[in-house]
Amino acid sequence: xxxxxxxxxxxxxxxxxxxxxxxxxxxxxxxxxxxxxxxxxxxxxxxxxxxxxxxxxxxxxxxxxxxxxxxxxxxxxxxxxxxxxxxxxxxxxxxxxxxxxxxxxxxxxxxxxxxxxxxxxxxxxxxxxxxxxxxxxxxxxxxxxxxxxxxxxxxxxxxxxxxxxxxxxxxxxxxxxxxxxxxxxxxxxxxxxxxxxxxxxxxxxxxxxxxxxxxxxxxxxxxxxxxxxxxxxxxxxxxxxxxxxxxxxxxxxxxxxxxxxxxxxxxxxxxxxxxxxxxxxxxxxxxxxxxxxxxxxxxxxxxxxxxxxxxxxxxxxxxxxxxxxxxxxxxxxxxxxxxxxxxxxxxxxxxxxxxxxxxxxxxxxxxxxxxxxxxxxxxxxxxxxxxxxxxxxxxxxxxxxxxxxxxxxxxxxxxxxxxxxxxxxxxxxxxxxxxxxxxxxxxxxxxxxxxxxxxxxxxxxxxxxxxxxxxxxxxxxxxxxxxxxxxxxxxxxxxxxxxxxxxxxxxxxxxxxxxxxxxxxxxxxxxxxxxxxxxxxxxxxxxxxxxxxxxxxxxxxxxxxxxxxxxxxxxxxxxxxxxxxxxxxxxxxxxxxxxxxxxxxxxxxxxxxxxxxxxxxxxxxxxxxxxxxxxxxxxxxxxxxxxxxxxxxxxxxxxxxxxxxxxxxxxxxxxxxxxxxxxxxx
Amino acid sequence: xxxxxxxxxxxxxxxxxxxxxxxxxxxxxxxxxxxxxxxxxxxxxxxxxxxxxxxxxxxxxxxxxxxxxxxxxxxxxxxxxxxxxxxxxxxxxxxxxxxxxxxxxxxxxxxxxxxxxxxxxxxxxxxxxxxxxxxxxxxxxxxxxxxxxxxxxxxxxxxxxxxxxx
Numbered sequence: 001x002x003x004x005x006x007x008x009x010x011x012x013x014x015x016x017x018x019x020x021x022x023x024x025x026x027x028x029x030x031x032x033x034x035x036x037x038x039x040x041x042x043x044x045x046x047x048x049x050x051x052x053x054x055x056x057x058x059x060x061x062x063x064x065x066x067x068x069x070x071x072x073x074x075x076x077x078x079x080x081x082x083x084x085x086x087x088x089x090x091x092x093x094x095x096x097x098x099x100x101x102x103x104x105x106x107x108x109x110x111x112x113x114x115x116x117x118x119x120x121x122x123x124x125x126x127x128x129x130x131x132x133x134x135x136x137x138x139x140x141x142x143x144x145x146x147x148x149x150x151x152x153x154x155x156x157x158x159x160x161x162x163x164x165x166x167x168x169x170x171x172x173x174x175x176x177x178x179x180x181x182x183x184x185x186x187x188x189x190x191x192x193x194x195x196x197x198x199x200x201x202x203x204x205x206x207x208x209x210x211x212x213x214x215x216x217x218x219x220x221x222x223x224x225x226x227x228x229x230x231x232x233x234x235x236x237x238x239x240x241x242x243x244x245x246x247x248x249x250x251x252x253x254x255x256x257x258x259x260x261x262x263x264x265x266x267x268x269x270x271x272x273x274x275x276x277x278x279x280x281x282x283x284x285x286x287x288x289x290x291x292x293x294x295x296x297x298x299x300x301x302x303x304x305x306x307x308x309x310x311x312x313x314x315x316x317x318x319x320x321x322x323x324x325x326x327x328x329x330x331x332x333x334x335x336x337x338x339x340x341x342x343x344x345x346x347x348x349x350x351x352x353x354x355x356x357x358x359x360x361x362x363x364x365x366x367x368x369x370x371x372x373x374x375x376x377x378x379x380x381x382x383x384x385x386x387x388x389x390x391x392x393x394x395x396x397x398x399x400x401x402x403x404x405x406x407x408x409x410x411x412x413x414x415x416x417x418x419x420x421x422x423x424x425x426x427x428x429x430x431x432x433x434x435x436x437x438x439x440x441x442x443x444x445x446x447x448x449x450x451x452x453x454x455x456x457x458x459x460x461x462x463x464x465x466x467x468x469x470x471x472x473x474x475x476x477x478x479x480x481x482x483x484x485x486x487x488x489x490x491x492x493x494x495x496x497x498x499x500x501x502x503x504x505x506x507x508x509x510x511x512x513x514x515x516x517x518x519x520x521x522x523x524x525x526x527x528x529x530x531x532x533x534x535x536x537x538x539x540x541x542x543x544x545x546x547x548x549x550x551x552x553x554x555x556x557x558x559x560x561x562x563x564x565x566x567x568x569x570x571x572x573x574x575x576x577x578x579x580x581x582x583x584x585x586x587x588x589x590x591x592x593x594x595x596x597x598x599x600x601x602x603x604x605x606x607x608x609x610x611x612x613x614x615x616x617x618x619x620x621x622x623x624x625x626x627x628x629x630x631x632x633x634x635x636x637x638x639x640x641x642x643x644x645x646x647x648x649x650x651x652x653x654x655x656x657x658x659x660x661x662x663x664x665x666x667x668x669x670x671x672x673x674x675x676x677x678x679x680x681x682x
Numbered sequence: 683x684x685x686x687x688x689x690x691x692x693x694x695x696x697x698x699x700x701x702x703x704x705x706x707x708x709x710x711x712x713x714x715x716x717x718x719x720x721x722x723x724x725x726x727x728x729x730x731x732x733x734x735x736x737x738x739x740x741x742x743x744x745x746x747x748x749x750x751x752x753x754x755x756x757x758x759x760x761x762x763x764x765x766x767x768x769x770x771x772x773x774x775x776x777x778x779x780x781x782x783x784x785x786x787x788x789x790x791x792x793x794x795x796x797x798x799x800x801x802x803x804x805x806x807x808x809x810x811x812x813x814x815x816x817x818x819x820x821x822x823x824x825x826x827x828x829x830x831x832x833x834x835x836x837x838x839x840x841x842x843x844x845x846x847x848x
Contacts, residue, residue: 359704365810366710372803373709376796378780380708386779396706396769405706406699414701 001093002155002611003643006121008088009045009676011072013080017679018072023122028637028644028666034652038675040185041065043617043647049089049099051113051134051147052178054197057187059135061103061110069104072676090121093155098127099147101134111135113147148174157609160218161225162207165200169225172211173197176204180212180599181610185617185647189589191580192562206560212599213533214608216523227514231263234507238263241503244496248489249274253442254285259500265508269497274489285493289486296479304472308465318457325450332443339436346429353422360415367408525606530556533602537563540594543631548583563591586622593619593632600642612642620648620660630660637664705741711773712782714740716801717811719783719793721818722826727792732831733774736821738764740814753825761834 004024011018022031022042033039044064047053053063061069068087072080085103090096098120102108111134116127132147151174152159161169179193187194193205201207210218242261249256258272266272274285283291373381385392395405406414460471522530534556541551553566557576564576580588596614603610614636620629636644650657704710718736719726739749745764752761774791777783782797793801804810 362704362710363707366704366707366713368807368810369713369804370707370709372807373712373800376800376803378709378712378782378800380712380776380780386776386781392708394707395702396708396711396772397702398768398772403702404697404699405702408707410699411701411704 002613003092004046004613004615004645005090005092005096005119006088007042007046007049007090008121009042009068009085010088010679011068011085011676012083013072014083015080018074018080018676019679020675020677021121022669024643024645024669025667026643027640028633028646028664029669030633030661030666031645031647031669031671032650032657033647033671033675035649037671037673038065038067039647039649039671040617041067041675042671043185043615045087046089046615046645047178047182047184048103049087049101050091050151050174050178051101052175052182054175055178055182055184055188055195057195064103067676074674074677088121090119091154095154096122097154100129115147115150155611160207160211160221162201162204165202170199170201172201172204172207173199176201177208177211180208180596181614183592183596183614183616183619188617189592189619189621192592192595203560205562209561209599212603212608212610213529213606214603215526215529217521217526220517220521224514224517227510227517230510231507234263234503234510237503238507241496241500245493248493248496250438251489252276252285252486253445263507264504265511266500266504269501272497272500274493285486286490289483289490292479292483292486296476296483299472299476304468304476306465307460307463307467307469310469310472311461311465314457314461314471318454318461321450321454321457325447325454328443328447328450332440332447335436335440335443339433339440342429342433342436346426346433349422349426349429353419353426356415356419356422360412360419363408363412363415367412370408529602529606529608530561532605533561533598536598536601537594540597540635541590543635544590544593545628545631546583546587546590546594548587549579554579563595586624589619589621589624590628597635600639604642613644614642615645615647617647618649619646620650626651626656626659630662630664633660633664633666637666705767706769708773708776711737711769712777712780713800713804713811714814715770715773715777715791716782716793716797717804717814717818719791719797720801720805721815722821722823724823724827725792726798727786727790729790729828729831730771730774731835732826732828733791734766734770735764735826735831735834736818737767737770739821740817741765746817749821753821757830757833761837 003026006021006023008021009019020038020042031039031042033042041064044053044056045068047055048064053059056063067073067082068085069082071082074080082104084105086105087101087103088098089101090098095117096119098116098118100114100116100120102110102112113132113134114129115132116129118125118127120127132150134147157174159171159174162172164170175197176199179188179195182195183189184195193208196204196208207218209215239261242259245256245259248254252274254274254276257275259266275282276285276288277283278288278291370381379386379389380392383392383394384390393399393403393405394407395403397403397405405411456471456474460469463470537556538551538554541554549565554563555566555576556562557564563579565579565582567575567577567582569575579591583591596616600610600612600614602608604612619632620626633646636646650660714737715733718733719728722728722736723732735749739745748761752759774783777797778785778791781794782800783791784794786792805815
């Protein structure tokens with residue numbers, strides 16, 4: 001709930017103090033003022049006090065009328081320069097607070113807002129206050145200093161997160177919701193929520209309706225969002241686990257089989273193992289260890305041979321070793337030249353990426369400049385020759401060259417595609433290089449191993465033939481160490497598998513929940529709410545005497561909840577089109593009246609999020625008759641707990657005012673002759 | 683497979699738009715011209731040759747480095763030719779026709795009031811032409827004068843003469 005209790009404008013001019021003060025009640029308040037008395041200034045000041053001036057098409061003080069920032073005219077013909085001006089706005093929900101914001105001030109930035117924790121205008125008592133910021137970066141999200149995040153919590157609004165055009169999520173902005181209950185005089189009556197500022201979000205009008213009516217669709221979307229984040233978390237935990245598995249594999253020159261680098265549901269963990277090449281076959285690590293163990297056990301019991309007994313065997317082995325050395329070093333050589341080639345390729349890709357990035361930056365600059373140039377305006381920016389007015393290509397190449405250059409936007413998306421492609425190439429190339437590097441390290445290790453063994457063999461060949469073979473003893477020791485180390489790895493591996501099991505279980509839970517999300521997003525209450533919205537809308541259209549299309553043909557779009565009209569096309573199929581295309585100008589105003597009221601009514605009916613406030617600037621638009629305007633005011637006058645502020649001029653005639661309001665229950669506030677008057681010296 | 687077997691009834695070719703370097707975008711070039719005239723030219727006017735020098739300087743980091751080295755060596759080091767590109771001439775034609783520059787005495791290009799407005803628009807945008815602005819501001823209005831251009835290009839014709847005699 002949001003109620004405007006009071007507003008005070010304080011304007012200090014070179015010739016003394018001016019200002020205005022208005023108090024508002026629940027129910028219908030009619031603020032009557034003839035044209036150019038300052039009616040809209042008052043309306044705009046309310047928006048400004050709430051930090052919603054973006055609805056007027058700008059930010060900060062420049063959206064305000066000159067009477068509040070440049071000069072006051074009072075009485076007619078006498079001008080007084082403004083030195084300083086403030087808006088005070090007292091608002092109520094559960095508590096009452098007063099907002100103070102400067103329009104013209106040497107000392108204060110207009111982004112600065114003071115919030116007094118109490119009714120400063122209706123009861124003039126000293127109050128505690130806190131400075132906050134609007135529109136600065138983080139203004140909508142900073143818990144401590146952002147005025148709008150304060151205002152949202154003041155209104156007890158848990159603002160929903162909405163997908164931005166960049167694919168991430170951001171809370172809905174208050175300024176995006178405001179056009180549902182603040183309708184501005186000029187642009188406000190041109191479409192539903194016409195003054196919504198653009199924040200790179202999708203379908204905001206639909207989100208606003210969902211929020212105001214507290215539809216469950218939102219809950220569903222939130223759930224979807226939660227699952228999405230949970231999935232992200234699983235993904236990063238999976239990454240960590242995957243890395244640990246790889247570490248184990250690298251330790252023994254093994255290869256990891258059966259594990260994807262990205263989360264998957266694993267049902268059979270038997271297919272997940274480490275393999276090592278052994279002679280001509282590939283063995284799993286435990287199998288390999290088994291073989292090592294058997295070999296070790298065979299030899300362990302025996303007394304080591306004497307050097308002399310081993311001479312022949314040693315010589316044979318030495319030959320084999322030399323062969324292996326040659327083979328391995330050849331492999332190493334081959335791989336290392338391949339590696340150079342791969343590295344060079346990577347370098348080329350990286351250079352290309354730099355060039356593309358640079359190009360992209362320049363192209364984006366060129367795009368911006370073209371927009372600036374079109375605004376200047378220049379003919380060239382619109383691809384028209386400034387001399388002969390003929391269309392030209394968007395290029396400086398000679399015109400006799402047969403060429404069809406891409407438009408600059410197309411060129412940008414072309415480059416972006418290139419950029420993406422190069423990034424993928426680079427990633428792949430890095431992977432290939434890492435793989436090869438690992439292989440090379442393995443080769444190097446086995447090379448030095450082989451060399452060491454060759455040296456040992458040679459040493460033994462020249463030793464005293466009666467001594468026990470040190471080579472054999474060494475080999476046994478080494479084998480023992482190796483077996484132990486592999487056993488440890490096997491243990492660690494099974495521990496990791498346990499982690500993986502629980503992770504893959506969590507992952508499948510999430511996938512299940514995701515599947516369980518209703519395809520049909522609307523809950524039963526949602527349908528009820530939307531049905532009521534439609535019924536009320538149509539009921540009001542009848543009351544306001546809407547006549548452009550048969551009312552039976554009108555429904556609310558299931559996508560954005562806005563009214564649409566059914567059309568029969570030439571081929572006899574039925575389609576729906578926006579109601580604006582099918583309504584006369586005055587009937588479209590009736591539509592906006594009806595839609596604005598039905599949103600409030602349905603929200604009241606279901607105790608949803610609507611602030612129960614409507615602030616309408618000059619709702620009598622187009623040539624709507626006083627009689628229909630009266631039926632609108634009559635509807636408005638029925639509200640008792642909600643607050644309705646209507647700013648209207650009644651054609652500057654007492655008669656019209658009488659005709660439109662006769663017999664209605666409302667509070668009248670006059671602006672006469674001017675909004676900003678000298679403040680009586682107290 | 684023989685072509686006759688393919689049973690082709692009709693072949694159609696569509697020309698697809700091709701990407702072109704940003705240097706060939708009219709407004710991009712015109713924007714650079716306004717930047718050069720403002721940052722690097724006294725009275726915002728310049729000869730054609732000088733415009734070509736700065737346009738060439740902005741074309742690549744290598745070129746920029748060459749000019750900077752030349753400036754830092756107090757104009758004593760060797761500085762060979764710089765490129766003359768037809769695209770700049772065409773951009774100038776557009777700029778003159780669109781009243782962003784005017785030709786004075788048939789020799790100088792000078793920024794018009796409208797050109798100055800365009801320059802301010804570009805200057806105000808902090809994300810636009812960041813490196814270009816920095817380079818041109820470093821060069822400034824006083825480092826490369828018309829006289830210097832004259833000296834440089836004189837060397838240049840000598841350089842050519844020597845080369846061709848070889």
